[in-house]
Amino acid sequence: MSKSRPVKTSWFRRWPFRATLTLVLVVLFLGGIIWAGDWGLKQLQGRDRYLLDFHDIECDPPVGMDKREFLDEVLFESRLPKRLNLLDDDLRQHLRDGFLKHPWVERVEAIDIRPPKQVVVMLTHRTPVLAVKIGTKVYAVDGNGVLLRPNAPTLDLPIYDGDAKPPQGPAGTRWGDPNVEAAARKLRK
Numbered sequence: 001m002s003k004s005r006p007v008k009t010s011w012f013r014r015w016p017f018r019a020t021l022t023l024v025l026v027v028l029f030l031g032g033i034i035w036a037g038d039w040g041l042k043q044l045q046g047r048d049r050y051l052l053d054f055h056d057i058e059c060d061p062p063v064g065m066d067k068r069e070f071l072d073e074v075l076f077e078s079r080l081p082k083r084l085n086l087l088d089d090d091l092r093q094h095l096r097d098g099f100l101k102h103p104w105v106e107r108v109e110a111i112d113i114r115p116p117k118q119v120v121v122m123l124t125h126r127t128p129v130l131a132v133k134i135g136t137k138v139y140a141v142d143g144n145g146v147l148l149r150p151n152a153p154t155l156d157l158p159i160y161d162g163d164a165k166p167p168q169g170p171a172g173t174r175w176g177d178p179n180v181e182a183a184a185r186k187l188r189k
Helices: 011-045 067-078 091-100 178-187
Strands: 051-053 083-085 105-114 118-125 128-134 137-142
Touching: 067 091, 083 091, 091 105, 091 118, 128 178, 137 178
Parallel strands: none
Antiparallel strands: 051 083, 105 118, 128 137
């Protein structure tokens, strides 16, 4: 009788199985870490420790407004929540978008979120450079031809001397008359 030899599985046939098993285990391990991190973050997000009242944001208001009044208007214009979640990954972008909706805000230069509960928003505000009189109303326009709020100071501004069309949109948008906008750009500092 002949002895049968045990069939040896070659290294080449075992290698794909081991590599696949190792890869699956690594993916499961990393997926578990990511899941645990997301779960832990969700557990922390609703806690008061990570919430900031919108009015506690540090920023400089435009000329003629106090900080509280300015933040009230930003809150109204932006529809942001009254309490901000400091763990929100999109908080900077939400704040940037929200502040840019206010007619006085020209640019958001930076948003700094500092522990434990401090948010600093650095802004560039629009500056009135031209007064435009239509009927009995006097409007202020910035150096880009953007209409400012009715409370913008106009007393010491040069007055547009042409025939201006009425503003085409609300405060915070371009005037809509190319002549008014060109005159304002000439006065830009």
